[in-house]
Amino acid sequence: MATIDLHGHLRAFDYVAGRTKESGGLTSLAPVIEAMRDGPWPSILVDAGDFLTGTFLADQAMEQPDDEENPVIAAMNALQYDAVALGNHDMDFGLRSLRTALREADFPVLGTNLIADEPAGPVVRTAMVTRTMHGDDDGERSIRIGILSALPPHTVAELRHAHTDMADLRMEQPIEALTQGLDDLRSMGADICLVLCHEGPSYGTSNRSDLVENIAALDGVDAIVMGHRHAVFPAEGAPSDGDIGGVPAIMPGCYGRHLGCIDLSLEFEGNGWRVLGHQSRVYAARGAVDTDVSPALRVHAVTADAHARAEASAGRILGRMPRPATSYFARLGRDPGTMLVARVMRDVVADAFPDLDPAYLIGLAGPPHTGWQGGRDSWTNLPAGEVRLAQMARLHPYAERICAVTLSGDDLRAILVRSAAGFRFLPDHADGREIVNDRVPGLELSLSPDIDVTFDLSSERPNGRVRDIRVRGRALDFDARYTVAMSFFRACGGRAWPGCSQQKVRYGTLGTVQSALVERGLDLVDESLWQPCFTLRWPTTVRPVFTTAPEAAHVLDLIEDLGPVTQVDGAGARARFRLGAGAG
Template sequence: MTGPGEVGEVGWPDEVASPPAIAATATPAGCGHLRLIATSDLHAQILSYDYYSNRPLFGSGLARIACLIDEARRDAPASLLLDNGDFLQGSALADPDIAGRRGRVHPAIAAFNTLGYDAAALGNHEFNYGLGFLRQAVAGAGFPVLSANVLTAAGSDPLQDRFLCTPFALVSRRLPGMPDGPRAITIGLLGLTPPEILQWDRRHLEGHILVRPMAEAARAWVPELRRRGADLVVCLAHTGVSASRRTNGSDAQAAAIAAIPGVDAVIAGHSHLTFPDGGGHPDPRIDSLRGRIVGKPVVQPGHEGSHLGIIDLWLRPARQGWQVAQSETRLIHGSESIAGLSARTIRAAAAPLRDSLAPDHRAALSKMRRRLGTTTIPLSTWFAQVADCQALRLIGAAKMHHTRRALAATPWAGLPMVALVTAYRCGGHGGPQHYSDIPPGPLSLRHVFDLYPFPNTVTAEIMTGAGLAARLDRTSAIFNRITPGRPDQMLIDPRVPGFSYEVAVGADYRIDLSQPCLRDRAATPGEGRIRDLGIGGRPLAPDERVVVVTNSYLASAHALASDRLVLDDNRLCTDAIAGYIREAGRIGPHRGGGWSFVPMPGTSLLFDTGSGCAGHLGELAALRPEPVGLTEEGFSRFRLHPE
């Protein structure tokens, strides 16, 4: 028997069931079958346990889908198990205090070793804790860790570069079922990392590494892999599939990489979406139903073990090497596929992971349960996108508290201050349980990471009132434009990530949903969605200077000029929040100011949130919420009245 939080807890009955079949189409005559099995964006969600909410995860995580990996391998004797990056950061298991302990292999690397991964690519979050941490982590890998475009020194062309990690790997498999017996095939694996890491983790990487564009590196290396004996080339590209024909940064380079001659298959990732997604697509190159781009198989397996990606390839001997005669791309949905399985079946497949990571699991639980103080109020994010939220006010107050102390003896000490804060756990692709829900009572370190799960540092910049209004206008892109007087209009644009919405804690303002979002266009007086912007009960003049507290990720992403950045002292946001709670001892409501929507009489909005929100409807009193029902995805839908 195991107690709460112990490795091995599942909570499902032990009814007898077999793993779901992951059988492929029958192999055509004269062909061999090769299977690519893929995960991506695991974010150290290894043991299917949420350390921040202190509960097991029943439908995701590597431990939950280990049984699906076993079945996928059993059905395909010639297979490769691959990961597409973002595995070193995300859960308490990846915290440097846990993952960096002397004598222990990083838990994510240990998990990949245990399950026998054949290769993994570097994503962007592998760099969050710096190059020393990354090098120490990958040193424990019993498999190649790949990136062909992250360099320590640039050569005259990509083939002459010096690399941080191995750019490629050549892996052999013997294909059964051939008329003349098993035949060997060599698969070339190429890793590609988002170049934006130089912005997002600038404080760790500037002056230490260079990054080439992904497609540039791939165009050089794909023919080189062929020259070195690869019969097949697979790109592990930490990038997603564009929603339109126009590609946009690291989120949407999969089509460009698939189009490179010599690439046979692509494992995509980064955007936390899934592909194939079964829908239509405006880009004629992209077949969202069959999982093909320019006719080549591409799979993107969600995030945190939500899905397992499968690409089946049937290969026919050619005059020189092999050719792909047929392919099939599938996503295996984790929670749906294991819903009818017995706990015994799931535990048996996950047992090697539980055994190898048991000391890390206990260390993570111990750290996350450190007591900091108490809260007299609930701290939740069920409605953080539509109403002023005490959870976000706590984060903003903590970051401003640290910033005021840091700037006390500087010329900026007397300026007004606000903090831009995001609800990182707010549903979306994370699902209807992906919310913070902290009841009144003790506050532990796990609650801090529940509210703020990323290793960003506190930064501050100087902005004008007009600049702050423009920033708030851009971040309001999460809201659809609403027509006054019409009923039941969807409030949230699902194409915009929830984590991109920022609330200005310490400011007073209203958002006019009847107006279009300015996005990157400069506003003229009277334009835009932001109304009545003020601080401390007085209007903020357009040319008035204000200290805006944010974080290192956003500061780097917006490429701030050095004369605007007034604080970057490497203080982790989580440390600032924990210190604020510890110093205060007791957290109560933060009062005054806040934000709201401009009233729109006769208008109703539809908003989806998590199914556990029932006890928090008082936070929405001003919007008079009416329950509508559950969506197909399990979210609770409400009708709101912005009057």
């Protein structure tokens, strides 16, 4: 059994809205986990990374006094996890905070390809779990499950600029570390080996890591738990071979909404066990709270104090928002919240370095809530009126620091080409076609209040769609050097952004994005945040369709330049809207 990308979701509670959610979090998964454990066969429970941070409760706990137990670890102890792997966001608060959080863990924490001069608390390179198998005729036999982990090679580069205590952290190439780890586990008697990989499949695309496929090709890997993508593999509830290159694999979404299960059929042969077959399934969480399941009650009990503190802090009023700020149309370049994030980061850099030329200073951010992960809470929905602290912090839901990188005009254009790839080709005969390329996550878009650009979707290739780029009102200078304020994840090469790398960071660690939003965000709000980030054009014979949340019907003024807009349908969690002909 496996979870992935929990991001501190312990309870089915929305700290932004201040109310209980329908489902999600470890309390909602507890009944599913308990039901699986009650089956006739032995099981293990693991997590493949990004469990410690990401909710208001979890992030606040990472900054709590050293003598208090971390609520995420307490909850995982209560559910009796057998092993977990580190993800990139688990180190967002630095090694000292990580060591403090993990000290009470009753399970091994894996970092197979991580190397630190000073050990990162209980982090180990390999782990072994033993279970007892009951055969029909042969009585009982033990089975030894070796467990390893893998982080993408760029992870440390993203983190070293964020915290001074990360300087001694290094990373081996994951395949080399896994090869050695597999040899070590087999020499210690492991019957089967499981890899917890904080990365998802490449699906054959060039801009995604092929780490998972390379792991599947290693001799001795019997199963893989994947993550990082916040996606589900295989399809929810559907039995499937669920394999990558013939190796059983699972990717159970995010936020405690799903539990992934790989069932292995085994045969004892000679001196050990052999895998005969497998089946992979993903199960949805059952509900907000199940009072009949004792593990759920234990999770509630061990997180009660942290929950109360987080709920009280999250409700602090910061000020007022003049209009609703939603991300329902973020994929169309209309996202006031993300535009505010970019403006806040630019403002922080401008204050820190007043000698910078404002004409060449840009704020850039990606929309984190575009419905890509599904569900009602996958959108920004900041209402007009009073704004609470948790609502403002959720505009950038990661404990990331502000960086500034130096990019050329060519780099900026390449970044905009990445945004243009988020749309589908709309030729003259494409009337009624969905406008968004759903193979491209929303975070691939780059929004900025300082850049105006036109995307002509009648061009088949993204490179040919980008037209009329203007920076702070002036035509893009391809020979110029621009200072771009962004999160350190982007700045240090996360998602392989054009021109961005550890070497390009000009100014690092200028405070966290969330802190800056809370401190100065509302002071930087004006009507321009609600203006389109880019202009979209397509043939006058085409009225494309855009899919988003049904609630988007209440804020159609955000896309009035793409009208007339008519709603096509609105069943379930999604609604489709037909845009105007030609637009732009």
